[in-house]
Amino acid sequence: MDLLVVPPLTDFTTEVVPPAGMLLLDLNERLVERLADPARLRAAAERLGDGPLTALSGRAAAVVLERKAFDHAHLRAVGTALELAGDPAVRLAADGLELTEGCPQSSRDVLRAARRCELFHPEIHLAKEAAKLRRAHVLVDDGDQLPAAFALVDALGAARVTLCGRFVADHVAALRRVPELAAVQWASWTPERVIRPLWYVGGEPGERVRWLTGTRPPPESGPWAGWLDAARVAALPREALARCRGLTITVTRIDFLGAATGLDGMTVNLRRLMSAIPPGVPVACELAVGAPGVTAGVVEESAELLADGAGGVRLGGLRPYRMGIRSSWAGQSVRFPPAAGHDLVRWMEFDAPDTMRPSEVAILIRRLLERLHGLLPGRLAACTVAGDSPDRHALIEPAGVLAG
Numbered sequence: 001m002d003l004l005v006v007p008p009l010t011d012f013t014t015e016v017v018p019p020a021g022m023l024l025l026d027l028n029e030r031l032v033e034r035l036a037d038p039a040r041l042r043a044a045a046e047r048l049g050d051g052p053l054t055a056l057s058g059r060a061a062a063v064v065l066e067r068k069a070f071d072h073a074h075l076r077a078v079g080t081a082l083e084l085a086g087d088p089a090v091r092l093a094a095d096g097l098e099l100t101e102g103c104p105q106s107s108r109d110v111l112r113a114a115r116r117c118e119l120f121h122p123e124i125h126l127a128k129e130a131a132k133l134r135r136a137h138v139l140v141d142d143g144d145q146l147p148a149a150f151a152l153v154d155a156l157g158a159a160r161v162t163l164c165g166r167f168v169a170d171h172v173a174a175l176r177r178v179p180e181l182a183a184v185q186w187a188s189w190t191p192e193r194v195i196r197p198l199w200y201v202g203g204e205p206g207e208r209v210r211w212l213t214g215t216r217p218p219p220e221s222g223p224w225a226g227w228l229d230a231a232r233v234a235a236l237p238r239e240a241l242a243r244c245r246g247l248t249i250t251v252t253r254i255d256f257l258g259a260a261t262g263l264d265g266m267t268v269n270l271r272r273l274m275s276a277i278p279p280g281v282p283v284a285c286e287l288a289v290g291a292p293g294v295t296a297g298v299v300e301e302s303a304e305l306l307a308d309g310a311g312g313v314r315l316g317g318l319r320p321y322r323m324g325i326r327s328s329w330a331g332q333s334v335r336f337p338p339a340a341g342h343d344l345v346r347w348m349e350f351d352a353p354d355t356m357r358p359s360e361v362a363i364l365i366r367r368l369l370e371r372l373h374g375l376l377p378g379r380l381a382a383c384t385v386a387g388d389s390p391d392r393h394a395l396i397e398p399a400g401v402l403a404g
Contacts, residue, residue: 003134004191007126007148008032010141011099012078013199013382014211015194024218025130027123027148034122035092036081038062044084058084061141075382076137076374081098089116090147091394095317095377097144104143105342107178114150123148124155132154140165140191141213149181153182158183162333166190166214174344190216197224199382202245209245211381227286227379230262233273241276246379246385248284248316252301254391258311263288274312282385284316286378290361291321292329292352303368316378319400320358322347 004022012032018024043056047392061077068074079094090113091098093355102109127136134154140149140163153161158180164187168175172186191210195309200209203223210219212226218240225246226233233249249270251260258270277283289299306315323335325345335348356364371373 001134003127003131003136003150005131005136005138006120007138007140007145008193009092009144009378010122011095011193011211013075013196013380015196015218016139016194019189019191023130023134025127027120027127028145030126031120031123032078032082035085036065036078038065040363041065044081044086054084063223067076071383072374075376075380081173085119087117087119089113090119092119092231094380097147099147103342105338105344105346106172107344108341110344111150111178114147114154115188117147117151120148120151124151127152128155131160135160135162136209137162137164137187138166139191141193143167145343146344153181153184161185162187164189166216171344172345180217193381194340195381195385196257200245202385209357209385213379215219225381226384227381227384229264229284230260230268230270230285230376231264232262234268234270234275238276241273242278244277244281246282246381247277247322248286248384249313250288251285251302252288252294252321253298254285254287254313257309260285261291261294263294263324264327270311270313282314283312284378284384286317286319287315288319288321289365290356290358292323292334292350293354294321294356295354296356296360296364299364300368301371307372315372315375316367316383317375319377319379320361320365321387323350 001021001023003402004018004024005017006026006028008028008031010028012028016024016026016195041058042064043078045055057080061080064073064077075094077392082094085092089100091100092301099109099113102112104110133298136160138149138152140146170185175181194208195211203209205396209221210222212218212224212228218224218236223243223245225244227248230249230251233247249260250263252263256261259267260270261267275281287299287303289307303315306313325348329352333348334352336350
């Protein structure tokens with residue numbers, strides 16, 4: 001029986017459904033459970049030495065995690081645990097991973113991070129033990145999994161590894177050119193993901209809600225939820241929308257009439273969408289900041305509309321805009337060639353009139369997050385199906401948590 005290995009870091013509120021005849025080893029789940037262990041979190045907070053506020057935040061998060069409520073507060077506490085997990089090569093967050101040095105679009109930098117990373121050592125060792133007599137299929141659906149995936153290839157031996165998943169299918173030509181992956185085998189299939197039952201309590205007993213991202217189509221039957229671009233969502237048939245259990249739509253701007261601009265610059269009307277989704281199903285928009293020609297003022301207006309819940313759609317997170325490698329903006333290309341050394345290109349640099357610079361994007365996102373305290377990343381499945389909550393814009397207040 002072959003082994004299907006899920007490397008960190010990916011959405012820990014979902015789980016992979018392995019194909020028949022495959023044994024699942026979810027290293028992502030194990031890493032998050034280990035780092036979010038309350039006892040470890042308290043020790044990590046004290047050890048980091050970043051001041052009393054860091055220690056207090058760590059202890060507060062540990063208290064929340066001990067409650068095992070799997071609500072918004074629990075999700076923020078997991079995020080705190082990941083952020084406090086110090087490592088020389090990577091920085092973790094609830095919804096992603098960053099390299100401490102270099103660029104994630106350079107295979108040399110990702111390989112260097114894979115060799116220097118200490119955080120994944122227990123999970124890599126576990127995979128070596130589990131794969132002794134088996135072929136390992138390493139599932140890479142997201143670029144944030146690359147450092148751990150490269151470390152797995154090195155530890156298990158490239159000749160005994162098959163790389164698969166959505167990211168591999170999209171970037172296989174570039175990955176094949178990485179010398180360290182020369183002996184790896186390749187597969188384009190991607191298994192389904194479902195939302196973990198602990199993070200979805202709104203359905204019927206035993207109901208499994210499939211999780212959609214990218215270009216994966218809705219299932220032919222049964223419930224689903226997803227994090228999808230506006231143009232893609234607007235094209236879904238009403239029958240599929242009627243089975244939706246939660247939706248986060250990625251937009252670059254939105255107005256009070258429900259006109260939303262997606263990642264490709266095309267504007268769609270969300271009114272038809274909202275009329276097709278069953279009442280009470282949570283719908284949010286994740287705002288991608290820094291798209292071509294979208295000014296800071298337009299972004300702030302969009303964020304305010306969504307924060308007020310205009311038209312029944314709430315704000316579901318903020319992130320920098322990234323132009324896909326095969327994308328154009330409103331039908332016109334404004335892209336630059338990849339920078340030298342960027343052999344794992346995941347997004348393209350671009351220019352257009354009235355476009356914010358990267359430094360301005362970072363400042364604006366930081367300012368909006370300070371204004372919208374505790375805003376959770378809508379791209380996580382648990383946030384998508386959870387809907388609104390009294391604590392959605394509340395911080396984990398250390399003094400209050402510890403006193404309670």
